[in-house]
Amino acid sequence: MKRKRILEVIPLALVGFGMVMICSSTLFFVVKGRSFTPYLFKVFIHVFLGVSVFYLVSRMKLSFIERISPLVLGFSILLLVLVVVAGKEVNAAKRWLAVPGSGFTFQPSEFAKLSLILYLARYLSRKSGEMRKPRNLLFPLGIIFLVSGLILLEPNYSVSVLTLCLGLLMLYLGGANPLHILMVVVLFVPLGLIHEHVRERIQVFINGNVPQVRNSIVALGSGGIFGVGLGRGKEKLLFIPCPHTDFIFSVVGEELGFMGTFGLMVVFLLYFINSMRASMDASLLFSKYAGCGLSLMIFLHFLFHAGVVTGILPPTGIPLPFISYGGSALMVNLGGAGILQSLSRGKG
Structure with a gap:
């Protein structure tokens, strides 16, 4: 199968698989005496919008995306400020x-x-060969910290850290001195630990006192090689919180077994390898950096999510790309996949 075909088929196949797993995961609403019909309706709306974004973006020229990237970033920052000021509060957090x-x-x-990611790709393409100079790091670092800091104020620690990681990885790919990036990381970690909630979560994780993670591991283990069968998982009913979002990978493990989770890992790895190769083969520097950044965004989301449900990482609330319930994440991931699809077609 040609690379551009792989980059089209895999995201859409994962979305279809995600719809099946969300339907299975939301059975816990019935157990709790609630209707899961509104969720299923929203899933179909999310998928329709997400797939529309995928095909719309895949037909855009990357030169156009590069031109509008500063405006898109500025609008995103404005929305982040608006969230902090007038966002909808849920569980003591304003994220919506x-x-x-x-x-x-x-x-x-x-x-x-x-x-x-798109703005940094534009900046790096215009500073090619000059990123080892410390002065050229100041502006992109300021943008990265501004975006990460506003997300931290919501508060959304996991997304803030992930955004910071993506930004620093892009600077590294752009030729920045690894020592300078390491210094930034060393400075940022103590700032993150200032928040009592972060310290408590890390301490609880180190002590192994995280019930949802223990139940997630039980679900993965009870699936065996081939799983208990689609829709027949028990842990999702009462023991795993948010089985349709933050812990959907454990539902896959229980119902489809090791073969299901291993197959999912292979698919994500296959997508990552092909998207990175397509990015490196791109003729334009912007395309290279944007493609690598988007590939890392999708793959890091997968690694963070899988790391949480297997107990390797503390609970972070990172959804599984293309699969977990959530319209914003789905549209962003499909938008990123659409750009990668455009890149693989050579649409400069």
């Missing part, structure tokens, strides 16, 4: 903005990751 009259909400932090 409501769409008036629709009943829908969205997370600007998801769009901010994508816009940051």
